[in-house]
Amino acid sequence: MTAAQALRPWSREEFEERLRVVAEKHYHDRHPFNLRMHEGRLSPAELRRWITNRFHYQRHIPVKDALITAKFDSPDLRRMWLRRIEDHDGREEGEGGIERWLRLGDAAGLDRTVLLSGADVLPGVRLAVDGYVNFCRLRSPLEAVAASLTELAAPDLMQRRIEAFERHYPWIDPDGLAYFRTRVRQGRRDSGEALPLVLKWARGRAEQEQALAALAFKCDVLWSLLDSVDQGPRETRS
Template sequence: MTAAAAQRPWGRVEFEERLRAVAEERYHDRHPFNIRMNEGRLSPAELRRWIINRFYYQRNIPVKDALITAKFDSPDLRRMWMRRIEDHDGREVGEGGIERWLRLGEAAGLDRAVLLSDTDVLPGVRLAVDGYVNFCRLRSPIEAVAASLTELSAPDLMRRRIEAFERHYPWIDAEGLVYFRARVRQGRRDSGETLPLVLSMARNRAEQEQAVAALAFKCEVLWSLLDAVDLAEQEIRW
């Protein structure tokens, strides 16, 4: 391959295939902890540990989305992306994805004050999530947006998670699964907006490669989060 060919932009189809390959091959549904979750092999304490630590990621989603929104110079794009903040924060108190995750915690026997305190968030989880927020703060709009494309794989994961919780963890009230149910629809809608946006924003090979690398980085963030939860040796107090 000549140097010129190596720098030639990928066609739209090849670019999309490369993005989808990263989302499919490196998504955290393959992590051993997630596999054990779906197979019903987590203890109540392990599941509660995951709920607590994953909440640190959940509550930072609208923060990273606010940082991405600020990068857009188009009112249309800002309006589109601001809806994601509303999805998690809600329009009113008691609404949104963060509230639904708190209800998941309560359904699993956790006091919402435990989740909101951040006291039990593992250092590795905090490092991974803070790194992702800073990535969205400091990197280009293309990279910040492309990192969100893990949502390509999210709907399938959420469907499998609902089935696993209903089958293996009946001690968690069904009302606690509302977050997962909502994300099936939201993830499909969000990825339907984000993928065309990334495909159009990346206009040269360097930008395309940055987008693919950004998505790989986000997969590593989610994988590292589960690594920390899986390998935790902290005293279980819940």
């Protein structure tokens, strides 16, 4: 293969397949903590620790989406992406994905005030979330949108999670699972909007590889978050 052939852009079909392979093989559904969760092997303390730390990620989703929206020079694109902010923040107080995650915390017996304070968020989780927000702040629109394509794998994970919670964690009120139920539909819609943008924008091989790297980075963010949750808090030293 010549150098020119090696740098030739992949076809649209091959590029999409490569994106889907990254989302499938590197998504955090394969993380040992998620596997234990879905097998019903988490203790109440472990599950509450995950809910607490994942909330730190959830509350920053509309922040990163606002940063992405600001990169678009098209009103149509801004209107489309603004809906993602509304999905999480809601139109009114008491609505949206952040509120539904707080209700999951309520159902698991967590103090909502503590969740909102962020006092129990682990340092590694803060670092991972900050890294993702700053990535969306500093990188190109292509890379920021490509990083969101973890949504290609999210709906299936949400469905498995609902089934796992209903089967293995009956002490959590079923009403607390509303976030997961909503994200099955939203995740499919979001990836269905973002994927065509990435396929359209990444015309050259270098741009395609940037998009793949951005998606792999996002997978690493989610994996690192779970690494921190899995290891738990450091012991206090005297």
